[in-house]
Amino acid sequence: MEWALEIVLVVLLAATLFQAIRLERALGVLKRDRSSLESLVVGFNASTHHAENGIQRLRAAADGAGRQIENQLTKSVALKDDLAFLTERGERLADRLDTLVRTARPLARDRSPDVPPSNAQKGPSQVEKNLLHALRLAR
Numbered sequence: 312m313e314w315a316l317e318i319v320l321v322v323l324l325a326a327t328l329f330q331a332i333r334l335e336r337a338l339g340v341l342k343r344d345r346s347s348l349e350s351l352v353v354g355f356n357a358s359t360h361h362a363e364n365g366i367q368r369l370r371a372a373a374d375g376a377g378r379q380i381e382n383q384l385t386k387s388v389a390l391k392d393d394l395a396f397l398t399e400r401g402e403r404l405a406d407r408l409d410t411l412v413r414t415a416r417p418l419a420r421d422r423s424p425d426v427p428p429s430n431a432q433k434g435p436s437q438v439e440k441n442l443l444h445a446l447r448l449a450r
Contacts, residue, residue, distance in 0.1 A: 404449045411441050 415438035435443070 400449075404445075407445050407449070408442070411438070411445055415441070 418438060
């Protein structure tokens with residue numbers, strides 16, 4: 312009976328030795344994977360840091376571009392107002408000139424083409440005086 316007990320004990324020791332070898336291999340794989348995981352975490356931290364710096368630079372660039380666009384918009388609004396004012400003023404001048412031209416046409420028709428104007432030597436005609444007067448008022 313002793314022999315049987317010793318054989319059972321040897322079999323159990325062999326099974327324990329087999330399990331210990333398997334456990335050692337699994338721990339070796341885990342150690343190798345642990346170092347890989349550590350290097351992966353270090354690389355991930357570095358990438359995260361670079362991404363955060365990139366985001367900060369991008370925000371700064373976007374803020375600068377936004378301020379520049381806002382300045383350009385402010386300038387363009389001022390120029391638009393100036394152009395609207397000048398356009399309105401130009402339209403008023405054009406209306407005045409149109410009125411003066413319309414009033415001068417009947418005077419020009421009344422003159423005959425064969426007869427030279429009597430005051431051509433003396434100075435500008437009444438139409439020219441009216442145009443000069445309108446231009447002075449426009450200033």
